[in-house]
Amino acid sequence: MEGLQPFCLIATAGTTNTGTVDPLSDIAKICKKEDIWFHIDGAYGGFAILADNGKQLLKGIGKADSLTVDPHKWFFQPYEIGCLLVKNHKWLKGTFTEKPEYLRDIEGNTSEINFYDHGIELTRRFRALKFYMSVKTFGMEEFRKAITYNVKLAEATEAFLRKSSNWEVISPATLAVINFRYNPIGNKLSEKKLDALNQRISKSVVDSKQALLVTTVLNGQVVLRMCLINPRTTLDDVKETIALCESFAEEKVLA
Numbered sequence: 001m002e003g004l005q006p007f008c009l010i011a012t013a014g015t016t017n018t019g020t021v022d023p024l025s026d027i028a029k030i031c032k033k034e035d036i037w038f039h040i041d042g043a044y045g046g047f048a049i050l051a052d053n054g055k056q057l058l059k060g061i062g063k064a065d066s067l068t069v070d071p072h073k074w075f076f077q078p079y080e081i082g083c084l085l086v087k088n089h090k091w092l093k094g095t096f097t098e099k100p101e102y103l104r105d106i107e108g109n110t111s112e113i114n115f116y117d118h119g120i121e122l123t124r125r126f127r128a129l130k131f132y133m134s135v136k137t138f139g140m141e142e143f144r145k146a147i148t149y150n151v152k153l154a155e156a157t158e159a160f161l162r163k164s165s166n167w168e169v170i171s172p173a174t175l176a177v178i179n180f181r182y183n184p185i186g187n188k189l190s191e192k193k194l195d196a197l198n199q200r201i202s203k204s205v206v207d208s209k210q211a212l213l214v215t216t217v218l219n220g221q222v223v224l225r226m227c228l229i230n231p232r233t234t235l236d237d238v239k240e241t242i243a244l245c246e247s248f249a250e251e252k253v254l255a
């Protein structure tokens with residue numbers, strides 16, 4: 001209508017706030033029909049493909065032309081190893097190859113991959129080494145187990161919260177992320193007061209140094225967000241943190 005031509009559609013497989021996965025298969029169909037590039041941001045959620053029901057969680061992820069995954073998130077790697085996967089690596093070459101005079105003597109060997117042809121960096125670190133060594137050392141099975149455990153821990157956390165009349169689940173456990181707020185059934189607190197209370201709970205927990213539980217905002221509400229991707233975190237740790245929240249909440253409500 002305004003003479004603009006869409007050329008790319010970007011979906012998210014695991015949003016930062018809620019772990020939500022866009023309807024990837026449907027979006028892939030639109031991209032195919034319109035002949036536009038389909039990129040998926042799986043920076044956070046992409047590694048859930050390794051979980052027991054990963055294919056179901058990320059249905060359609062294989063249809064992307066390009067996919068971001070960040071091993072420094074849910075593949076337990078130290079900073080920094082952001083990663084882009086493309087269906088056809090020749091596309092990267094077509095975009096990024098430069099042929100300066102000072103590199104001409106090392107060009108021409110087609111059996112060699114020069115990674116500077118695949119991105120904007122010429123000088124680059126060997127980031128893949130730590131990834132490779134982790135898989136070699138621990139084995140892929142350990143990663144599968146850890147990621148499956150994380151997904152299930154968030155689901156168990158949701159079930160625990162739903163049993164209590166003090167807590168409201170705001171977004172259900174999805175790809176190991178869960179959002180909830182303190183909102184006891186029958187209380188007469190306004191939305192504004194609930195926001196302030198939940199913000200206060202988070203601050204008290206952080207100040208106590210017993211857990212790091214911070215907030216986010218969903219549909220205008222201040223909520224507590226747990227992203228449970230530490231494989232050493234247990235359901236007991238989570239329950240202790242929730243009990244701690246309740247003790248601070250009661251202090252505040254009674255004050």
Ligand SMILES: Cc1ncc(COP(=O)(O)O)c(C=O)c1O
Pocket residue numbers: 012014015016041042043044045070082
């Ligand atoms: C879905 C998603 N995409 C992209 C990013 C950005 O990643 P980075 O901070 O590694 O650049 C994040 C970070 O949280 C994320 O969750």
